[in-house]
Amino acid sequence: xxxxxxxxxxxxxxxxxxxxxxASAIGCFLYVQxxxxxxxxxxxxxxxxxxxxxxxxxxxxxxxxxxGATLSGLVSSLLVDLIVSKTRVSRDAGMAVVLSSMFGLxxxxxxxxxxxxxxxxxxxxxxxxxxAAAMSKSDVITIAxxxxxxxxxxxxxxxxxxxxxxxxDFAEIQGVSPTVFRALISTLAAVSVxxxxxxxxxxxxxxxxxxxxxxxxxxxxxxxPMVLLSIxxxxxxxxxxxxxxxxxxxMPTGPWVVVCMTGLFGISVLLSRISxxxxxxxxxx
Amino acid sequence: MIAFYIILxxxxxxxxxAVLGSFMMLRRMSMMCDAIVHAVLPGLVIxxxxxxxxxxxxMMAGAIGSGILATAxxxxxxxxxxxxxxxxxxxxxxxxxSIGIILLARFAGQVELDQDCVLFGELAYVPLDLxxxxxxxxxxxxxxxxxxxxxxxxxxxxxxxxxxxxxxTFDSQFAEQSGTQVRLWHYALMLMVSLFTxxxxxxxxxxxxMGFFILPPATAYLLSKNVKSLIALACVIGVxxxxxGYFLAFYFNVSIAGAIIVxxxxxxGITAISQSFKRIRLKxxx
Numbered sequence: 377x378x379x380x381x382x383x384x385x386x387x388x389x390x391x392x393x394x395x396x397x398x399a400s401a402i403g404c405f406l407y408v409q410x411x412x413x414x415x416x417x418x419x420x421x422x423x424x425x426x427x428x429x430x431x432x433x434x435x436x437x438x439x440x441x442x443x444g445a446t447l448s449g450l451v452s453s454l455l456v457d458l459i460v461s462k463t464r465v466s467r468d469a470g471m472a473v474v475l476s477s478m479f480g481l482x483x484x485x486x487x488x489x490x491x492x493x494x495x496x497x498x499x500x501x502x503x504x505x506x507x508a509a510a511m512s513k514s515d516v517i518t519i520a521x522x523x524x525x526x527x528x529x530x531x532x533x534x535x536x537x538x539x540x541x542x543x544x545d546f547a548e549i550q551g552v553s554p555t556v557f558r559a560l561i562s563t564l565a566a567v568s569v570x571x572x573x574x575x576x577x578x579x580x581x582x583x584x585x586x587x588x589x590x591x592x593x594x595x596x597x598x599x600x601p602m603v604l605l606s607i608x609x610x611x612x613x614x615x616x617x618x619x620x621x622x623x624x625x626x627m628p629t630g631p632w633v634v635v636c637m638t639g640l641f642g643i644s645v646l647l648s649r650i651s652x653x654x655x656x657x658x659x660x661x
Numbered sequence: 662m663i664a665f666y667i668i669l670x671x672x673x674x675x676x677x678x679a680v681l682g683s684f685m686m687l688r689r690m691s692m693m694c695d696a697i698v699h700a701v702l703p704g705l706v707i708x709x710x711x712x713x714x715x716x717x718x719x720m721m722a723g724a725i726g727s728g729i730l731a732t733a734x735x736x737x738x739x740x741x742x743x744x745x746x747x748x749x750x751x752x753x754x755x756x757x758x759s760i761g762i763i764l765l766a767r768f769a770g771q772v773e774l775d776q777d778c779v780l781f782g783e784l785a786y787v788p789l790d791l792x793x794x795x796x797x798x799x800x801x802x803x804x805x806x807x808x809x810x811x812x813x814x815x816x817x818x819x820x821x822x823x824x825x826x827x828x829x830t831f832d833s834q835f836a837e838q839s840g841t842q843v844r845l846w847h848y849a850l851m852l853m854v855s856l857f858t859x860x861x862x863x864x865x866x867x868x869x870x871m872g873f874f875i876l877p878p879a880t881a882y883l884l885s886k887n888v889k890s891l892i893a894l895a896c897v898i899g900v901x902x903x904x905x906g907y908f909l910a911f912y913f914n915v916s917i918a919g920a921i922i923v924x925x926x927x928x929x930g931i932t933a934i935s936q937s938f939k940r941i942r943l944k945x946x947x
Contacts, residue, residue, distance in 0.1 A: 412748040413692055462937050465879055468747075472691035473879045476872035477926025483869065483919035484910075491914050505762060579699070579868065583755035590748045627766050631759035638756040645742055 385622060388508045391516045392614045392629065395572040396584055398523035400592075400610030401530055402568045403585035404603045405561050407593060408541050413471060414453060414562070415585035418569040419578045420475040421452025423482025426503060426573065427489060436496055438515045438574065442522065445570035446563075452478050453562045482578075506577030506630035508618060519571045526564050530603075537561065538599055576630035587637035588613065594644045613637030666788040666802050668907050671921060673808035674861040675899030677815045678873035679881075681854055683892045686878045688830045692747065693735075694854065694874045696754035698867055700731035701858050702761030710768060721859055728855025729848065731757055784864055784917040804864050811860045818853050819892075822846060827888060865918040872922035873899065880929045883936050902928060 399415075406412050425448025426441050433440050452474050459470035489497055502510065530537070537557050539547040544554040565585070572581050592606035617633030685694050701724040708723025731753055738749035792800040800806070828836040829843040836843050858870050865873065881894035906921030913920070 407745070407748055410745055410747065412745065412751050416692075416695070416751060459933065463883055463933050465882060465933075466686075466689050466691075468689055469686050469691040469875065469879050469882075472695060472871070472875040473926065473929055475695070476869075476875050476922060477929070479868060480872050480919045480922025480926060484915045484923055487916035487919060488913070580755050580759060582751050583759070586748050586751040586755075590744050590752055593744070594742070624767070628762060631762040631766075634755050634759040635763065638752060638759075641752065 384509075387513065387516055388511050388622070388629075389615060389618050391511045391519055392508055392575055392618045392633070393611055394516070394519045394523045395568075395575045396588070396610035396614035396633070397607050398526040398568040399572055399581075399584040400588035400606040401603050402526060402561070402565045403589035403610075404592065404599065404606045405530075405537060405541065406565060406585060407589040408599065408602075409558075409561065412586045412589070413468075413582065414456075414565060415569060416582035417452050417456060417471045417475045417478075418449040418566050419573065419581035420482070421478040422446075422449045422566075422570055422573055423503065423578050424448050424478055424485055425451075427482060427485035427500070430497070430500065431485070431489065431494075434494070434496075436500070438518045438571075442518065442567075442570045445573055446566045448478070449566035449569055450563060453566065479578075502577075503573055504577050504579055505628040506573070506575050506580065508575045508629035509622065511574065515574070522567055522571050526568055529560070529564060533557070533560065534600070541599075576633060577628065580630040580634050583634040583637065584610070584614075587634065587641055591637070591641045591644050594641075594648050609637065609640050613640050663788045664907065664911075666805065667784055667917065668904055670787045670802070670804045670808060670864050671784060671903040671907065671917070672900045673805075673812055674865055674870070674873050675877065675903050675921075676896045677808070677811055677857050677861070678870065679877040679895035679899040680815055680819055680892055681850070681857055682874035683878040683881070683888070683895050684826055684830070684850055685854065685874065686882060687827075687888065687891075688850075691875055691879075692750055693732075693851075695871055696735065696750045697728045697731060697851065697854050698858050698871045698874070699754040699758040701725075701728045701855050701862075702867060703727050703757050703764060704730075705859060706761050706764045706768075710764070721856065724859035725852055725855045727757060728858070729851060732848065732851045787864055790863075807860050808864075811857060814856065815853065818849070822849065826850065869918045869922060872925060876922065876925035876929055877902070880925070880932050883929075883932050898928060899925075 403412070403415065406414055422445035425444035425446070427444075428448070429441050429444025430436065455474045456467070456470045459465055459473065460467050463470075465473065486500065489500065536547070536552045537560070539550065539552055540554045540557040547554055547557075568585070569581050572584060576584050588606040588610035589602070591609045592602045595605055596602050613636040614633050616636040616639075618629060620636065621627040621629045621632040682691075682694065685691060704723035704725070704727025705720055706723075708720045712719040735746075735749050735753045738744050738753060739746050742749075744752070787802050787804050790803045792803045792806060825836070825841045825846050828839070828841050829846050833843050854874075858867065861870055861873070877895040877899035878891065880898050881891050885891040885894050902924045903921050906924040907917055909924065910917040910920035
């Protein structure tokens with residue numbers, strides 16, 4: 377177990393923890409909005425932005441790539457809204473259209489970068505499944521700054537976001553614009569997804585937003601405790617997943633984190649079932 | 662001949678995807694396509710590890726098994742645990758896909774599938790995947806045959822299932838009262854979708870299959886007024902994008918499947934914009 381004290385491993389663990397906390401916090405708001413699959417759209421939508429940023433800047437600096445990822449994630453979520461409001465395509469088809477086109481664009485750009493043989497392009501293909509082990513110190517600092525920004529914004533505007541989510545009409549009367557705060561939620565989701573791409577991978581990032589939120593929802597009916605619980609579940613799942621993936625060589629991080637988070641969901645379901653049976657037995661006696 | 666085979670295989674994928682995708686879109690289950698496309702992976706890997714032969718019946722059975730399992734789990738999570746439908750979709754397919762990827766990473770080297778193949782497919786290598794009989798006759802590439810069989814299956818499925826599926830889609834209560842097995846047809850459609858995914862993913866990649874499913878029907882949906890014309894138009898758009906996309910990819914030297922999907926997305930965008938302009942013009946004219 378000596379690798380537990382290895383500074384590289386601790387750094388990776390810290391990075392994963394930061395990514396999962398912001399993802400699982402924003403995931404609750406998407407879940408309550410019945411918009412949980414937006415994470416999937418954002419994660420696939422990030423790819424073209426990342427590759428464009430790489431093509432323009434020529435560096436693999438995480439802050440720069442995250443900027444590209446956030447922007448193209450936002451463009452995808454705007455496109456989904458535009459398609460739903462302007463055409464007769466339903467919301468789920470709109471999402472599917474945007475995410476598959478963006479993924480296709482990402483693959484085209486990646487194949488273009490690979491055949492152009494640009495310098496320091498190593499690791500760009502890791503973005504699909506995530507490779508947290510490649511995280512450097514400056515990456516962790518970038519992730520920490522951005523996820524702190526996400527937490528602060530959520531903390532400051534928590535009441536207003538809650539109002540907009542549960543009673544948009546009343547919020548409008550109170551002078552809290554639902555449009556602005558919905559856009560804020562999408563932006564924060566895009567930032568959280570963008571910083572997580574390197575860790576969890578574009579394909580599985582959606583699970584980091586959904587699984588902890590769904591697990592927390594089983595335990596509570598209130599938004600505040602749900603967010604806190606979701607962060608706790610996210611941290612446990614993320615930590616366990618990182619441990620599992622670093623125990624064996626060449627294991628991708630994202631899949632293990634997802635499996636651990638779903639494991640927590642399964643345990644929660646079992647526990648809630650058992651407590652329900654107990655309650656039923658008691659009421660019979 | 663190389664170009665011909667690639668275009669033929671991609672067109673077959675596009676046609677089958679357009680037909681099945683139209684039904685899925687009308688049933689408002691486009692994101693279920695995304696789920697199944699990811700969820701067939703663990704079944705595929707497990708079947709491969711057991712039989713160690715590629716393109717076998719076992720692999721198809723594995724993929725169909727895990728596709729159907731995913732459908733069942735999603736319904737269970739949604740209705741029994743009362744998690745909202747999109748969250749149950751997101752939770753289920755990411756987990757199944759993760760299990761598949763972990764198995765791939767664990768048994769890397771023993772499995773002929775690798776992560777790149779799962780993601781992007783190898784459309785450019787289709788002409789190399791030849792089927793040579795014991796007598797030594799060259800029968801052409803494997804995928805042409807498997808996709809040809811799939812097209813037949815999809816054709817038969819559509820002919821038999823057209824009316825019951827539409828009935829189940831548009832008025833499920835009436836369908837049930839008039840004796841249509843709504844749930845049976847639902848699972849039959851999921852079975853076809855899994856079958857389609859496993860047959861075509863060697864050629865275009867598991868995640869890219871999604872685009873072949875979704876994009877042509879979505880574009881056709883903007884333009885057509887009834888289901889038959891929707892399916893026909895989706896097939897035409899799909900094949901047109903395959904042919905154009907192949908030459909674009911060839912010209913710019915990029916991923917063929919990717920170029921086809923981008924072109925499909927572009928077609929959807931142009932159609933949507935021109936449709937909304939038309940609507941504005943009609944409004945101002947009236």
